[in-house]
Amino acid sequence: MSLPIPTPVVTTVAIVGRHERFPIRRVFCVGRNYAEHAVEMGHDPQREAPFFFMKPADAVVEGHAQLAYPRSTSDLHHEIELVAALGRGGADIDPAVALEHVFGYAVGLDMTKRDIQAVAKKQARPWDLAKGFDASAPLSAIVCAGQEHPQRGAITLDVNGVRRQTGDLAQMIWPLPDIIAFLSKQVVLQPGDLVFTGTPAGVGPVAKGDTLHGVVEGVGEIMLTYC
Ligand code: MN
Numbered sequence: 001m002s003l004p005i006p007t008p009v010v011t012t013v014a015i016v017g018r019h020e021r022f023p024i025r026r027v028f029c030v031g032r033n034y035a036e037h038a039v040e041m042g043h044d045p046q047r048e049a050p051f052f053f054m055k056p057a058d059a060v061v062e063g064h065a066q067l068a069y070p071r072s073t074s075d076l077h078h079e080i081e082l083v084a085a086l087g088r089g090g091a092d093i094d095p096a097v098a099l100e101h102v103f104g105y106a107v108g109l110d111m112t113k114r115d116i117q118a119v120a121k122k123q124a125r126p127w128d129l130a131k132g133f134d135a136s137a138p139l140s141a142i143v144c145a146g147q148e149h150p151q152r153g154a155i156t157l158d159v160n161g162v163r164r165q166t167g168d169l170a171q172m173i174w175p176l177p178d179i180i181a182f183l184s185k186q187v188v189l190q191p192g193d194l195v196f197t198g199t200p201a202g203v204g205p206v207a208k209g210d211t212l213h214g215v216v217e218g219v220g221e222i223m224l225t226y227c
Contacts, residue, residue: 023192025193027056030198032198033173037198047173047174050179053132055132056132059137062139065223065224073113077203077204078157078165080155080199082150083105083139086180091189093180093184095178099180102145102176106139109137109138109157116129116130151169153217156214160210163202165199165203176195179197211225
């Protein structure tokens with residue numbers, strides 16, 4: 001088969017302790033999955049069904065030392081999140097076995113153009129370009145899950161050494177098995193899909209020159225500077 005343009009490149013990320021790399025298929029993100037963050041965004045943190053949005057696979061960039069401040073925003077926000085990388089797909093996955101579909105975990109940043117998102121919300125238009133812009137999903141290397149699935153542990157983000165976000169994985173409104181179960185009723189999940197599991201309270205603006213350092217206990221860390 002000949003193709004009229006160069007074959008699009010599959011985005012991959014490093015796997016801790018392996019030479020193999022993890023290929024990314026799709027990026028699903030959960031909105032408002034920590035009660036205090038729902039409140040800070042002006043919403044009622046009732047346990048309504050989780051909702052999802054997406055980023056393109058090539059929005060994922062590995063924990064780069066430096067990232068260019070994105071264009072078309074003056075209010076870039078950080079959202080530190082636990083990310084699950086799926087090694088097995090499926091539809092209508094039972095929460096009881098959902099974690100068997102997880103290949104590993106990473107620390108991710110759901111970078112958000114909050115000003116663009118606010119306009120889209122007000123006009124009842126899609127958020128896509130506020131969330132799915134180039135390099136909007138910085139990611140650490142993936143740690144293989146094995147039998148270890150982080151269900152509690154600190155999740156924090158510092159900007160220039162000052163703590164901005166803090167929470168615990170146990171505070172998720174919908175834990176990962178439920179998220180996978182819900183998502184697999186809407187799409188057939190596939191190996192290579194990533195799931196960003198939501199951010200704790202304390203989201204805020206990032207300026208040029210800021211250094212972000214995010215940590216998820218038991219998973220890893222990510223550090224980068226916007227220039
Ligand atoms: Mn998020």
